[in-house]
Amino acid sequence: MSEVSDSDLEAYLDESLPAVEMAGIEAALRREAALRERLVTASGRRDAGVHSLGAIWRRHRLSCPSREQFGSYLLGALSEEEADYIRFHLETIGCRYCQANLADLKSQRLEASDEAHGRRRRYFQSSAGMLRR
Numbered sequence: 001m002s003e004v005s006d007s008d009l010e011a012y013l014d015e016s017l018p019a020v021e022m023a024g025i026e027a028a029l030r031r032e033a034a035l036r037e038r039l040v041t042a043s044g045r046r047d048a049g050v051h052s053l054g055a056i057w058r059r060h061r062l063s064c065p066s067r068e069q070f071g072s073y074l075l076g077a078l079s080e081e082e083a084d085y086i087r088f089h090l091e092t093i094g095c096r097y098c099q100a101n102l103a104d105l106k107s108q109r110l111e112a113s114d115e116a117h118g119r120r121r122r123y124f125q126s127s128a129g130m131l132r133r
Helices: 006-014 019-031 033-048 053-059 067-075 080-093 096-130
Strands: none
Touching: 006 019, 006 033, 006 053, 019 033, 067 080, 067 096, 080 096
């Protein structure tokens, strides 16, 4: 039988583990009937409203930085301590939710930059004939 803890099963249900760990637990669930029973029990506890402090903390992502903090992180406007925590959360903890959130902000920033560049180019092209020599 695999060494999957109850907290790992809770995190699996929340889809908050790194992809490699999620795949490992899924493979173990396919092999082991006892582990599937533990997962059903964990899911049943959640549906019945039985929660631990840790489960509430994970489910509501209380350790995850806000979207505004990620925006400030991208702009380099955070203190060194705050930026260190965000790096730790992303790289060491490997929070997929926050990694996706940061990737979304980066893509929006890139789209906005491309849009602004296109707008500047159009302004220049529309006023090129108005420039004096």
